[in-house]
Amino acid sequence: MTSLSVQNQQPFPIDDIPILSVKEFENSVREELLAQARMIGLFGLETTESATTVVAVLGHSSTSAIHLLGTTFTPANNRYRSFADVDPQTHYFECELAENHQIIPEGHPWLRPVRKQTIILANQPYSMYKMEGEEIHEVAVGPIHAGVIEPGHFRFQCHGELVYHLEIILGYQHRGIEKLLLNASPSQQSIICESITGDTVIGHSMAYALAVEALSNTSVSLRTQVFRSLAEELERIAMHLAGLGGIANDVGYAIGSASYGRLRTLAINSTALLCGSRFGRGFIVPGGLQFDPTDEAIEALKVNLHVVQHDVLVINEVMFGSTSVLGRLDHTGTVEKEWAQSIGMVGPAARASGLDVDTRSQFPYGAYKYIHLPLITLSSCDVFARARMRSLEIDESLRFIFDQLENLPSGSVQSEMNAIRANSGVVSLIEGWRGEIAHCAFTDSKGIWKRYRIKDPSFHNWYGLSLALRSEAISDFPLCNKSFDLSYSGHDL
Amino acid sequence: MIESIQLRIMQGDPIVHDVHHATLPPLFRGMPELHPEKCPDGCKECVNICPTGALQLHPLRIDLGLCVFCPACERSCPEKAIHFTREYHISCSSRNQLIVGGTQSSITPEIASKKIRDYFGKSLKLRQISAGGCNGCELEINATSNVNFDMGRFGIEFVASPRHADGVVITGPLTKTMAQATELCFDAVPAPKVIILVGTCAISGGIFKGSPEIDRTFLGSHSIDLYIPGCPPHPLTFLTGILDWLDRKV
Structure with a gap:
């Protein structure tokens, strides 16, 4: 080829x-x-x-x-x-x-x-898809939604309760990130990458750091790599707990939502033990880490995570054992494997539809080159599978973290950076908690970015949400939406 | 049923009872402590490295409305003249209060007018607008309502409709594409109403200041009642900021 x-x-x-x-x-x-x-x-x-x-x-x-x-x-x-x-x-x-x-x-x-919402191709106006007919009606939601979440516009074509099509219009969060990166100083670039989407700070800052390190031929210590993946798994645990809490909330299961919420606080507070920020801001930079976790921090982290590990099992058992919860999750928002495959879905949502996709095992990077995590898939393709997938991933990530904490490598967490190669490119793939994050970076003759291309996993998966809503009751939209838990800012950049 | 009760018992008592005296993790970056007397002549390390231009010299000061609370300046300073403390009381009611220097240990907002306190002192319902927010501030605002911070106990809540709200909370640098929606949403809130800016992006544009995709005209034409700095602000900064501003003794 x-x-x-x-x-x-x-x-x-x-x-x-x-x-x-x-x-x-x-x-x-x-x-x-x-x-x-x-x-x-x-x-x-x-x-x-x-x-x-x-x-x-x-x-x-x-x-x-x-x-x-x-x-x-x-x-x-x-x-x-x-x-x-x-x-x-x-x-x-x-x-x-x-x-x-x-x-x-x-x-x-x-x-x-x-991202431009109403125009496409040289200012040609775009009209949203519209069904016509007796008793057909349209529901428009957003950009501002009922909850405290990011903006996006959803347009449903319905017949009664039944949704025939959901069209998603995004772009409200567009801040011009790719262009800003081109003229930014290294310290600015780190902050911009942390702000691509504030719920995946570790994922995007790692993709950026690995891209810069690759282009500058900088190698980092094993300790750095282990702590980076530890932070990544912590982010996964925290966001999956938040997502499960959201799903519990959307089916009206208050004790589940409160319990997952409490554990999520413990998980993000654990990230704060490593770097001061509950979302991992300031932890990962090109060349290593800005903080070398102390023994006390690691002990406190272990205490927190033991509570999470113990309690989450109990909560999972109760929630996934409750028939009233399962009645809402089972067979809701199904995206068949063939559909998921054909639209290129990624991350836990894809694995819940039975697809073998996981950057950590298929395009290994950092510590995942040496330490392997099992690739789990489920086959029911519905909200249940996406929720269950997240709980299974929490278990695996906790196991991974405890294994690493048993045997932490020593060494410095900062390496001397070399100059960035001129006229070169790199593709940096990371498995964020939502799935594959891709940063494609290209330099000019002076080693300065001439193109920095970012793809958040949400870019693929938003269309998955559209498909999940087909032939679904409109009242199940919040539940389906939460089961995908996608990023608006990561998509809009 | 039994399982649910067992779960409830397992929850224990996770709430932060005393919101004014919580201990945050040792590395948490809140109110900065500055020692300008330690600055070597001609040294500009911190100013040069700051990603958002939040630092000023002669005298050394930090604008918390621009600061993204990254550790860059603290780490670059050869004399350790800058240190971010764990103090999370940093909300304030005027933009100038956010420019801090010396060893001032915290910030307290000026108490809101009697009218605002009479209306909203016991019950404040807010509508949140994310206008380019990265979901960091949004997650922390959501956290204020969880079982740990439980803002509802003070009568402060987020509501779904601007018609039910007493004010808006804005996060994000205000993107062009959200300009119209922001204006419409604020117009829909009945008067008297307040505007609270949460996070560095909303307060100054932060790292996105100067981006051609940003349109901050809305802020220019309205007065701001409360600034809650941070990247993102800790839920306790949000909570204590509002409580202090409404002069609520808890």
């Missing part, structure tokens, strides 16, 4: 990416997709007035290889054949490319705005 093959966090010279003709590019990407590749990115790398270089990034989980290939579009020649007929997972990437660079995918099933 005509592509550059690299591993996760392996730097490469940008010139090694083959730039093909549009026709060859179409064919090669199709071949990749037919060979079971997952699309990680499709974005403009360089834009001048006369041309845009577009790069496709595709991941092969069976071989842990990441393939990159590119092509050039000009304003006169700005069309290519959409890949969505071979593999629908590309549809949203194609919309994004069209929105950002006016490059048109011919034969695309449904060209929609990604």
Whole structure:
């Protein structure tokens, strides 16, 4: 195949990416997709007035290889054949490319705005999907929702209680992160990456740190790596506890919501023991960690996590043993495995639909190169599976943390940084608690970013939520939404 | 039923009873303690490294409305002239109060007007608007209502509709795409009403200050009642800030 093959966090010279003709590019990407590749990115790398270089990034989980290939579009020649007929997972990437660079995918099933809400392609207004007919009605919700959550607009096409289609319009959180990163100082870049989405601080700051370290040929100590993955698993535990509490709340199971809530406080307070911030801000930076956890902090962490480990088992047993809870979770918001596969879902939501996707085992990085976590999947594809998946992942993450705490490596948590390579690129994949986070970074001739591309797992999974609502009662929307627990700010950037 | 009761017993007493005297983790970064007398001549390490330009020299001061409470300045200072203490009482009612220097140990907001206290002193219902917030502030605001912080016991609650609210709590740097919704939501709140800004992004734009995707005109045309700094603010900063502002003795 005509592509550059690299591993996760392996730097490469940008010139090694083959730039093909549009026709060859179409064919090669199709071949990749037919060979079971997952699309990680499709974005403009360089834009001048006369041309845009577009790069496709595709991941092969069976071989842990990441393939990159590119092509050039000009304003006169700005069309290519959409890949969505071979593999629908590309549809949203194609919309994004069209929105950002006016490059048109011919034969695309449904060209929609990604962040611009009402316009697509050179100010063409976009009208939301609308059903017509007797007794058909439309429900519009947002951008501001009833709870304390981020903004997004949901448009339901209903017949009575039944939802035929849910269209999700995002972009309200767009802060221009990718552009801000280009001119930011290193200390600013760390803060920006921590703020991509404030519930995945560790995930995004780690993806950023590993990208910078790869491009600067900086190696970090085993202690750093272990503490980074420990923090990542802590973040996973805390957010999964928060999610389970939310699910319990949405089915009106108050004692469950209160119990998970209390344990989540313990979990995030444990993160604060490591770095002072309950969300892990300020912990991970390129070159290592800003804090070397003391023995007292680790002892206090153990005490907290023992409580979490003991209590969560009891709460899980009660909640997942309650027929009134199960009655609401079972067969609600089902996303069949084939659907999940075809739209490229990631993370626990995908694993709950039976897909084997986990960056930690398929594209190992940091400490996960040496320490393996089991890849769990479930088969019922519904809200129950997504909730149960989160409780199972909490158990595994706790086991992982306790194992690591038994035998912590010693050494410094700070390494001397080398200069960042010029004209180079890297793909940095991390399994955040929602799934695959991808940071694709490219430098110019001075070693300064010329493109920094971020993909949050929510980018894939929002469409999963749309599918989960099909033929579902509209009253189950909050429950389905919480079971996916997606990021608005991570999507909007 | 028995299981639920057992669960309730297992919960124990998780609540922070005395919200004014809680002990936060040793590394928590709250009110900074500054020692300008230690600054070496011509040293600009902290100013150079600060990601949001929150530091000023001569005399050394930090603008908590810009500070993201990262450890960069404290770590870069060769003389340890900057130290973030665990003090979480840092909310205030005027923007200038957020610029702190020297060894001032905490910030107390000025007490709200009699009218505001008469209306909202015993019951304050708030509508939250996330306008580009990263979900950090949103999660901490949600945490104020959990079993640990239980803000409801003070009569302070978040409500679903602006029509039911006495004011708005804004998080995030105010994105262009949320400008109209923010304005509409605030208009829907019946007067008298208050505006509370939570988090560095809402107060100053923070790390997103200067981004072309931000539109902060809404803030320019309204007066702000309370500033709650932090990145994100600790739930106790939020809680004690509002209690102090309403002059509630707890």
